[in-house]
Amino acid sequence: MSGQSFTQEWWLQRISATVIGLYALLVIALLIINGTPTFAQWQALFNNTAFKAFTLLALIATFYHGLIGVLHVWPDYVKNALVRSALNAYSWLAAAAYSLWAVYILFFLK
């Protein structure tokens, strides 16, 4: 798919899933315990360095996991080579742009 071995890809898909899953459970637990946050609570949460780092890790893991996922899904339904190439290109570009965007939101937003 991307040159790396399928075994490596299989493991990375599950490792990224575990990271995303733990992050999702943390956020779901916070929302259930706290309810809708106020802006001050929301800002304080995202100013916490550990939470910020976990957020960045989980977002990058999400974009990678999603990219590998859709690259496996497109060829099952799209038989036209040109459309498939366009979808693959869109997926790679989206994952790369999402990653840069996430870094911007978490570290350079002013």
Added chain:
Amino acid sequence: MSEQSLQKTKARPVYRNIGMGDLANYRLPIIGVASIVHRITGVALFVAIIALLPMLQMSLKSEAGFEAFRTMIWGNLFAKIVLISLLFAIVYHLVAGVRHMIQDGNKWLDLSAARSTATAAFVISAVVTAAVAWRLVA
């Protein structure tokens, strides 16, 4: 001999790929539904990131942005339905993913376990989604 003549009278089974046109008459078992919904939620979430990142940015930018999110987006019934559906997609994709990884370990692969855990994945996801949505709406 007798087995051979019996086979001749039976119509030979036809195995073929199922096309989009057959979808309406094809009864997908709950295990298949769990599988295809895992796929659909995965693709939907990858595509939805393009809308979710600007919402995160808006909510963190300023108190005005945070309030604008609450009134303009969360305050809109249609947007709220879309966001709660995405919440269900996140929770279901996670629960079905955990089931998938347990099945990677050769567990829950027999028919009855595969069926009951597929059903459980939907029930658990619906309950968790309802709990979070209730806390956010209240």
